[in-house]
Amino acid sequence: MAPKEKYSPSTKEAEFLATIRNGKYDRDIITGLKKFMEGNVPQDMQGFYSQEELDAVKALDGTDRDVQARMPVKITRHYFEQAKTSKAIQTLVKASPKETYDLDGAEDPGKQMSYSPVEGLIHKYELGLIYVASTCSAHCRFCYREELIAKKEITRADGSVAAKGLAQIKDIVEYITEHNRLVDENGGSHPETKRERLREILMSGGDPMVLGNKNIGQWLSALAEAGIENIRIGTKELAFFPKRFDETFFEMLDTFHEAYPGVNLRMMVHFNHPDEVLLKDPNGDFIQDPEGGLTWHPDAKAAVQAFRSRSWINVDNQSPIIAGINDDADALRILQREMKRNGIENHYFFCGRDIVGHKAFNVPIERAWEILNESQKGLSGVEAHARLSITHYKGKTEVAAVTKTAVPGVKGGENGVVIFKLLRSAADASDRAKVTIVGRNPEAIWFSGYDDRVIVDEAELYSIYDIPAISLVAAE
Amino acid sequence: MTYVVTDNCIQCKYTDCVTVCPVDCFYEGPNFLVIHPDECIDCDACVEACPAGAIFNEDNLPEDKKLFLELNEELCLIWPQISDQKDPLPDAATWDGVDGKIERLIKTAPDT
Numbered sequence: 001m002a003p004k005e006k007y008s009p010s011t012k013e014a015e016f017l018a019t020i021r022n023g024k025y026d027r028d029i030i031t032g033l034k035k036f037m038e039g040n041v042p043q044d045m046q047g048f049y050s051q052e053e054l055d056a057v058k059a060l061d062g063t064d065r066d067v068q069a070r071m072p073v074k075i076t077r078h079y080f081e082q083a084k085t086s087k088a089i090q091t092l093v094k095a096s097p098k099e100t101y102d103l104d105g106a107e108d109p110g111k112q113m114s115y116s117p118v119e120g121l122i123h124k125y126e127l128g129l130i131y132v133a134s135t136c137s138a139h140c141r142f143c144y145r146e147e148l149i150a151k152k153e154i155t156r157a158d159g160s161v162a163a164k165g166l167a168q169i170k171d172i173v174e175y176i177t178e179h180n181r182l183v184d185e186n187g188g189s190h191p192e193t194k195r196e197r198l199r200e201i202l203m204s205g206g207d208p209m210v211l212g213n214k215n216i217g218q219w220l221s222a223l224a225e226a227g228i229e230n231i232r233i234g235t236k237e238l239a240f241f242p243k244r245f246d247e248t249f250f251e252m253l254d255t256f257h258e259a260y261p262g263v264n265l266r267m268m269v270h271f272n273h274p275d276e277v278l279l280k281d282p283n284g285d286f287i288q289d290p291e292g293g294l295t296w297h298p299d300a301k302a303a304v305q306a307f308r309s310r311s312w313i314n315v316d317n318q319s320p321i322i323a324g325i326n327d328d329a330d331a332l333r334i335l336q337r338e339m340k341r342n343g344i345e346n347h348y349f350f351c352g353r354d355i356v357g358h359k360a361f362n363v364p365i366e367r368a369w370e371i372l373n374e375s376q377k378g379l380s381g382v383e384a385h386a387r388l389s390i391t392h393y394k395g396k397t398e399v400a401a402v403t404k405t406a407v408p409g410v411k412g413g414e415n416g417v418v419i420f421k422l423l424r425s426a427a428d429a430s431d432r433a434k435v436t437i438v439g440r441n442p443e444a445i446w447f448s449g450y451d452d453r454v455i456v457d458e459a460e461l462y463s464i465y466d467i468p469a470i471s472l473v474a475a476e
Numbered sequence: 477m478t479y480v481v482t483d484n485c486i487q488c489k490y491t492d493c494v495t496v497c498p499v500d501c502f503y504e505g506p507n508f509l510v511i512h513p514d515e516c517i518d519c520d521a522c523v524e525a526c527p528a529g530a531i532f533n534e535d536n537l538p539e540d541k542k543l544f545l546e547l548n549e550e551l552c553l554i555w556p557q558i559s560d561q562k563d564p565l566p567d568a569a570t571w572d573g574v575d576g577k578i579e580r581l582i583k584t585a586p587d588t
Contacts, residue, residue, distance in 0.1 A: 022500065024515070031518045034535045074518065133498050135519035210517045211498045214559075 007170035013221040016259045022212040023248035027137050027241050028077030033057060033068060033095060045080060049094065056097045065100035070357050071146045074139040076241045079276075082297070085284055086275035088331065091324040092140055099141060102359035114393075115426060118175045120167025124395070124426040126196045128176070130167040132219060133206035137240040140272075142322050142361040144353050148206060166205075169222045176201075176226040194427050202232040202268065209237035209244050213252040224260040231263060236270040238300055239277065245303035250310075257312055265313045269344065272319045272326045274334040286334070293341045294334070301342070308343040316347040321368040321388075322361045332375035336383050346386035351399065353391070354446035362445040365390065366418060369402045392447060392461050395425035402440065410470060411453040412439030418450070422459040434459040436469075478513035479522060480548050482541040483578045484530040485509055487571035490564045493522035493531060497559075504558035505551055506582040507565060512552040513545075528572050547581075554585040 009017060035041045036049050037058065057067050073095045075083070083089040115122045122129040134148050147154050148164045176198050183190050183197045190196075201223050208216060216233075223231055237244045253265065271277055278286050279295045287295040296304075307313050317339045321327055326335070336346045349372050352362045363371070369388050376384040388399040400421040407413035420436040439453035447461060454462045457469035481493075486508045493509065494502045501515035502522075511522075511531075523531045532538070534545060571577065 026514055027517070029518060032533075032535050072518075133519070134521065135498075135517055137517065206519075210519070212500055214500070215498060 005170065007168070007173060007218075007222060009218070009221065010225055012259060013218075013225060016221050016255055017214065017217055019255050020214045020217045020252045021248045022214055023244075023246050025241070025244055025246075027244075029074060029137060030080075031072060031074045033073050048080065048083075048090075053094070053096070057095050060097055060100065065097070065103070067095045067097060067099050069150065070100060071095075071139055071141060071143055071150055074136070076137045078242065078299070079138045079240050082239075082276055085280050086273070088273045088325050088328075089275050092142070092272060092322075093138060095141065096360070098360040100357055103356055105354045105356040105358055118167070118171050119165040121172060121175060123175075123179075123195070123198070125424060125429075126198060127200045127202060128172075128198050129202045129204050130172055131164065131205050132167055132203050132208050132215075133210050134164075134166060135210055136205070136207040137210055137237060137244075140236070142320065142325070142352065142358065144355050144358065145204075145206070146357070169218060172201075173222050173226045176223075176228065180227055197227075199228065200230040200232065200266075201228050202234055204234040207235050207237055207240075208233050209235040213248055216249075217252050217256060220256050220263075220265075221260065224256075224263045229263060230266055232266040232268050234268040234270070238269045238303055239271055242297070242299040242303045245306060250306050253310070253313070257310070261312070263312075267307055267313060267315045268347070269315055269317050270319060271317050271335060271339065272322065273328075273331050274338055275331075278334075278338065294338055296338070296342070304342050304344060314345065315343060316345045318348040318350065318386075320350040320352050321363050321371060322352060323363050324361075327363045327367070327371055329371050329374035332372065333378060336375065336379055336386060340383045340385075346383070348389040349386050351388065351390040352445065354448070364442055365399055365444050365446075365449070366402045366440060366442050369399045369418075373402075389423070390420075390447070392420075392422070393426075394422065394459070394461060394464060395431070396423040397421065397459070397461065398423055400435070407439065407455070410439040410455055412441050412450075413453070413455070415440040415442070417455060420447075420459060420461060422461070431459060436461045478516040478534050478545075478548070479511050479518065479520070480513075480532050480534055480537055480541075480544050481508070481510050482530050482532060482537070482544040483581075484528040484573065485526070486577040486581050487565055487574075488528050488530075488568040489562075490527045490568060491558065491561045492525045492527055494558050495561045496521040496525040500557060500559040501552075502558050503552040503555040505555045506584065506586070508551070508581055509558065510548040510551045510555065513549055551583060554583075556586065 030041055037054050039046060060066050075093050083093055115124050117123055120131045131148060143149060153161050153163050180197050203219060220231060277296055277300045279297055281287050289295045307315050326332060339346050351365050351368050352358055372388050390397050390399055398421045401419040403416035405416055407417055418438050418440055422431050422434050425431045436459040437456040438450035441449045444450055451467050454469040457463050489509060498519055499515055499517055501512045503510050
């Protein structure tokens with residue numbers, strides 16, 4: 001295999017890159033169940049899976065319900081410590097035969113691949129998402145990037161089938177530069193796609209924080225040189241291995257900021273449950289911090305404080321609502337309160353996607369809305385910023401309200417309606433804040449659960465699939 | 477948990493693995509590469525990149541290659557890190573697949 005032509009950094013980039021030190025990390029990762037099955041894990045981890053649990057997963061190995069092939073099992077020592085006293089975290093990280101009981105669902109319900117113009121890039125809105133790593137320090141069982149993590153072959157928009165590749169710096173910089181050039185020449189919108197300038201890039205994966213500082217630094221400076229103003233790093237490392245955010249990492253960030261002071265960093269962190277970050281007493285209760293709030297794991301607390309002491313860095317949390325993990329209003333209330341108190345904005349909660357092998361994790365849309373709404377009772381206004389989001393092919397959509405007042409004459413209307421609000425469409429923002437109203441279906445886990453009960457479709461979430469709204473039918 | 481470089485790298489050293497490793501955990505000796513087991517993040521990228529098929533997941537190591545786990549552990553501590561691809565060793569193609577290459581393994585650290 002011939003080496004690909006590499007990206008050549010500018011002199012300014014090269015000077016920044018020359019200053020970066022890679023840290024050394026001891027994540028103590030256990031991958032696969034084999035070590036658990038053979039009793040080949042540290043003494044205190046041996047009871048993490050019961051023999052029955054191991055046997056049940058092993059029985060599926062090599063079948064079409066193979067749980068380990070669906071998503072390799074992986075856990076760090078730090079996350080194990082937090083999981084020991086948390087049923088929720090155990091559900092998050094332990095393989096279970098339930099994952100493959102029901103394999104109904106679509107491969108790509110959000111049709112992500114149709115938004116991928118370059119290998120490893122998803123371009124929506126004025127935001128581009130790039131896959132820069134194909135693994136994480138530990139694996140969430142509910143991960144919907146399983147095709148990347150487990151290296152499954154997927155069908156592309158052009159019909160070809162291959163494993164998803166990672167983004168290459170050279171390709172991405174060329175794409176950004178060319179896109180922005182066309183936008184600028186065309187008075188602010190792309191001549192074909194109508195999109196605006198690419199101003200923001202989300203580094204994702206996998207988890208970018210498994211990469212070394214040098215590798216992360218190469219992306220940061222290359223993106224900055226390409227004119228990107230805001231760089232997001234989507235990471236769960238604050239939960240899996242907070243010691244990754246060490247002196248060498250912040251030293252790299254500070255040097256980057258000196259070289260590119262106009263670029264903002266937005267850490268998009270991923271806490272699903274307060275058990276991932278809070279300490280517990282021997283009774284299993286959270287510990288009051290005498291200074292206020294609850295007591296955090298010191299490593300996570302130190303990392304968050306290091307981010308928040310730098311004015312050019314924001315930290316936002318977003319999390320799906322997952323069955324058996326955080327479909328729990330009390331847990332979400334504590335999570336939102338503790339995030340905000342420590343300077344982490346509560347951004348989105350997501351409805352799970354209707355992907356193959358996700359039935360065990362899916363919470364119905366209306367139930368998720370009720371849980372989030374219940375969790376926000378008792379929160380102050382600034383603590384309750386998070387919205388429930390569901391990603392339609394057309395764009396990011398909020399589940400704005402679920403009503404209980406009967407709307408007669410509509411299927412499902414006897415129980416009330418669900419109001420979806422399009423936050424923005426994937427190309428431009430012209431449809432922002434348009435709504436779609438559907439009759440209720442408490443079982444629905446995706447938009448398709450409402451196909452037969454669309455009342456108003458101003459946002460065109462259904463008409464793009466030629467599904468009529470009752471309001472239109474009545475008008476004809 | 478780690479990935480392990482085994483005997484078929486000896487005398488070949490194609491170094492394709494180095495270009496795909498996200499954490500630069502390869503270390504280079506005179507005629508062999510090794511993976512630092514504590515730095516490897518189990519991403520699996522190097523397995524397919526290796527033209528010689530020399531890299532295995534620790535859990536899938538064939539019985540006769542188990543000794544390479546310790547060799548990787550030992551040699552990564554004395555050899556320098558490698559993060560850019562180099563030309564393979566001159567007779568790489570000839571040596572690829574030859575049995576008994578372990579006897580040719582040179583463990584010395586480079587002069588510094």
